[in-house]
Amino acid sequence: MPEGILCNKTPIKTDEQLKLTLSDSRGTKYYAEMLELEVDSDALWALVQKTLKSRTKTWLEICAHCGLCAESCFLYQVNGRTPKQVPSYKIQSTLGQIVKKKGKVTNEFMRHCMDVAWSQCTCCNRCGMYCPHGIDMGVMFSYLRGLLYSQGFVPWELKIGSGMHRVYRAQMDVTTEDWVETCEWMAEETEEEWPGLEIPVDKQDADIMYTCNAREPKHYPEDVAEAAILFHVAGENWTVPSEGWEQTSLSMFAGDWECCKDNVQNVYDAIERLNPKRAIGTECGHAHRATVIEGPYWTGRPDGLPPRPYIHYVEWLAEALRTGKLKIDPAKRIKEPVTLQDSCNYVRNQGLKDITREIISYIVEPGFFVEMSPNKEHNYCCGGGGGFNGIGMYREQRNVALRKKMDQILDTGCKLVIAPCHNCWDAIRDLEEEYEIGIRWSFLKPLVIGMLDVPEHMLPKDEE
Amino acid sequence: MFKKILLATTGSPASFGAARVAFDMAKRYGSEVTIFHVLGVPTKAFSQVVNDVRTGEEVEVDAEYISWVEEELKTTYAKQFAGAENAKIVITTGAPHREILREARNQDSDLIVMGASSGDNVKYHRGYPGSTLQKVAKAARCPVLTVHRESASYWGGFSSILFGTDFSKQAASAFKFALNTARELDCVLTIFHALDISGKVLDQTQIEENLIVARKRIRETYVPLMGDFKNFDIEVWEGAPYVEIVKLAREKQVDLIVMAHHTRELDAEKAKIGSTVEQVIVRANCPVVSVSKPDKV
Numbered sequence: 170m171p172e173g174i175l176c177n178k179t180p181i182k183t184d185e186q187l188k189l190t191l192s193d194s195r196g197t198k199y200y201a202e203m204l205e206l207e208v209d210s211d212a213l214w215a216l217v218q219k220t221l222k223s224r225t226k227t228w229l230e231i232c233a234h235c236g237l238c239a240e241s242c243f244l245y246q247v248n249g250r251t252p253k254q255v256p257s258y259k260i261q262s263t264l265g266q267i268v269k270k271k272g273k274v275t276n277e278f279m280r281h282c283m284d285v286a287w288s289q290c291t292c293c294n295r296c297g298m299y300c301p302h303g304i305d306m307g308v309m310f311s312y313l314r315g316l317l318y319s320q321g322f323v324p325w326e327l328k329i330g331s332g333m334h335r336v337y338r339a340q341m342d343v344t345t346e347d348w349v350e351t352c353e354w355m356a357e358e359t360e361e362e363w364p365g366l367e368i369p370v371d372k373q374d375a376d377i378m379y380t381c382n383a384r385e386p387k388h389y390p391e392d393v394a395e396a397a398i399l400f401h402v403a404g405e406n407w408t409v410p411s412e413g414w415e416q417t418s419l420s421m422f423a424g425d426w427e428c429c430k431d432n433v434q435n436v437y438d439a440i441e442r443l444n445p446k447r448a449i450g451t452e453c454g455h456a457h458r459a460t461v462i463e464g465p466y467w468t469g470r471p472d473g474l475p476p477r478p479y480i481h482y483v484e485w486l487a488e489a490l491r492t493g494k495l496k497i498d499p500a501k502r503i504k505e506p507v508t509l510q511d512s513c514n515y516v517r518n519q520g521l522k523d524i525t526r527e528i529i530s531y532i533v534e535p536g537f538f539v540e541m542s543p544n545k546e547h548n549y550c551c552g553g554g555g556g557f558n559g560i561g562m563y564r565e566q567r568n569v570a571l572r573k574k575m576d577q578i579l580d581t582g583c584k585l586v587i588a589p590c591h592n593c594w595d596a597i598r599d600l601e602e603e604y605e606i607g608i609r610w611s612f613l614k615p616l617v618i619g620m621l622d623v624p625e626h627m628l629p630k631d632e633e
Numbered sequence: 634m635f636k637k638i639l640l641a642t643t644g645s646p647a648s649f650g651a652a653r654v655a656f657d658m659a660k661r662y663g664s665e666v667t668i669f670h671v672l673g674v675p676t677k678a679f680s681q682v683v684n685d686v687r688t689g690e691e692v693e694v695d696a697e698y699i700s701w702v703e704e705e706l707k708t709t710y711a712k713q714f715a716g717a718e719n720a721k722i723v724i725t726t727g728a729p730h731r732e733i734l735r736e737a738r739n740q741d742s743d744l745i746v747m748g749a750s751s752g753d754n755v756k757y758h759r760g761y762p763g764s765t766l767q768k769v770a771k772a773a774r775c776p777v778l779t780v781h782r783e784s785a786s787y788w789g790g791f792s793s794i795l796f797g798t799d800f801s802k803q804a805a806s807a808f809k810f811a812l813n814t815a816r817e818l819d820c821v822l823t824i825f826h827a828l829d830i831s832g833k834v835l836d837q838t839q840i841e842e843n844l845i846v847a848r849k850r851i852r853e854t855y856v857p858l859m860g861d862f863k864n865f866d867i868e869v870w871e872g873a874p875y876v877e878i879v880k881l882a883r884e885k886q887v888d889l890i891v892m893a894h895h896t897r898e899l900d901a902e903k904a905k906i907g908s909t910v911e912q913v914i915v916r917a918n919c920p921v922v923s924v925s926k927p928d929k930v
Binding site: 191192194195326329330340341354358384387388389390391419558559560561599 | 675676679680681682693695696697727728731734735738772
């Protein structure tokens with residue numbers, strides 16, 4: 170079985186292999202090796218037999234090729250409505266073929282599958298809502314990605330991303346020490362303006378255990394500080410775990426099932442260890458999907474639920490505003506046209522559509538909120554979901570994909586977009602960079618902090 | 634006092650003044666200098682691509698690219714390196730203000746030296762308000778020395794220090810730093826308060842009364858802290874504080890201005906005008922040190 174040094178069927182499990190793969194600029198050598206990568210048909214077919222369950226089988230069988238899913242797909246819409254972008258065609262011509270040919274497919278075909286799975290589908294699951302049979306191509310593409318990953322046909326950045334999760338249990342090289350140090354640092358930096366603020370690490374039996382996205386400690390620790398400020402002002406009894414703090418899952422984007430399970434288990438172990446009343450994740454969509462929606466199944470939890478109630482940041486924020494734990498100064502509410510990006514991963518996937526509007530009702534002056542069209546569970550993907558944002562090889566396709574969101578935003582006439590999801594936030598940032606439509610974008614945390622009506626005793630003592 | 638200096642630089646001509654001062658201090662006072670450069674701002678989610686801060690181009694950061702940047706910096710500062718015993722280069726990627734703060738914390742730096750502006754490099758901002766300097770000055774545990782104008786870096790060493798006070802809590806730390814520096818380097822120290830009358834029409838008697846009060850307050854607040862240090866004088870007069878500080882510094886041939894920094898406003902739009910210290914930084918003819926924390930004074 171000829172396999173490459175970088176491009177092979179073995180996941181990245183060591184720091185050495187990780188650095189070696191990273192040093193291959195833009196994956197040049199990696200993709201060159203992929204051209205020679207042999208498909209192990211027996212292993213592929215064995216894996217299909219073991220993992221292709223009745224639902225997916227049925228879906229592949231009963232698709233009537235009616236084409237009703239076509240218009241539901243934003244990639245179909247922005248790519249000149251070519252039949253090649255119809256969801257049912259995309260999945261039938263890739264996964265369908267692998268099943269039909271019992272895994273006897275060529276290297277070239279596998280590379281084609283990789284292109285389709287990672288650059289023609291963001292697993293946004295919108296098609297599933299429009300299929301008369303309820304066939305969800307997004308779910309099937311996630312499955313196909315797993316098959317491709319097992320054979321080593323995965324974009325370079327995602328091989329690395331998944332390797333990061335395996336080596337560091339985080340999507341970026343942030344160690345436990347780095348993380349704890351960052352929490353201390355942020356507490357130190359923030360407590361001057363917020364006397365009494367703490368970022369408690371590994372506190373037992375707190376009301377809340379908070380988890381986040383490794384990019385926050387790595388590049389934007391302000392986000393961790395902002396979360397701390399809001400918990401502090403709300404008077405929450407909260408903590409972060411020293412281990413199991415990273416909620417994201419590039420392994421889910423990569424199709425590295427084993428790693429998905431390991432990472433979620435790591436978060437669940439932290440919950441069991443610290444015994445909080447509930448867990449709350451940061452403003453991230455796929456991290457929520459991985460740990461809250463898919464995670465219980467990956468880890469084989471019989472009740473299909475995480476070990477404790479695990480909610481998305483927007484759920485906590487809405488609750489804090491509703492119950493008055495956080496008070497908004499009406500004078501500081503947003504008084505300009507503002508729109509909201511519904512993240513597929515917790516809006517379409519979990520139905521958290523009204524809760525974000527509730528937040529809007531507290532922080533936006535009535536009359537200034539403009540809905541995108543379509544919205545809520547019918548909203549389109551930002552254009553960068555499912556790992557699309559980070560893959561250099563598919564940059565051009567991704568930039569085309571951003572056009573749908575751009576048009577939606579332009580139609581609202583708003584210059585401010587609230588995007589409570591890392592991937593959406595990134596995509597909208599890139600959209601502005603690429604198309605320069607003159608918009609600003611923000612997570613909820615900094616917006617809310619800017620509007621708080623803070624109780625007198627929480628403010629620093631007056632200085633002259 | 635200045636054992637460890639962190640020179641945060643873009644490597645562009647705008648930062649040459651800061652480099653000159655940092656290396657001059659290193660040679661004069663035996664400090665270690667770390668030339669710290671953030672070569673790119675992370676972009677595109679988890680990809681390995683960064684926007685190079687000098688060209689704005691997207692680049693893939695690998696060992697080769699980093700060593701190329703390092704060579705560039707060595708060439709840029711070749712002259713300075715020649716006489717500096719203790720200089721090293723550290724290169725990283727990230728949001729510049731954050732990485733500067735991280736490195737200063739890691740090294741436990743005594744002083745951060747930086748240029749005040751890299752111009753309007755949008756790559757530095759990317760959705761985060763406030764300039765790099767504002768954010769560093771706000772959060773750094775150690776004093777931050779800035780050199781904005783080329784002309785501000787032509788002094789050799791420090792002999793005359795101007796401490797501008799607004800009597801804030803932060804000013805107490807700034808004073809300690811000014812006093813310790815003056816003691817250590819044997820400088821004359823001028824303690825100055827400008828009574829802010831900008832935009833107000835005040836009765837002259839009232840102005841003069843306020844001046845007397847401020848002078849008395851300086852004596853009560855700072856003189857008891859100076860012990861046997863006698864090489865100081867006190868000045869109080871009225872005006873727009875930043876103008877008066879710059880004027881006095883010019884008149885007295887001051888070579889270091891020390892002030893407190895306590896702007897909370899990081900919103901780029903609102904902070905554009907900047908605080909007094911920011912205004913002084915862009916106008917002064919000598920380096921300006923802003924102090925906001927009591928840790929390293």
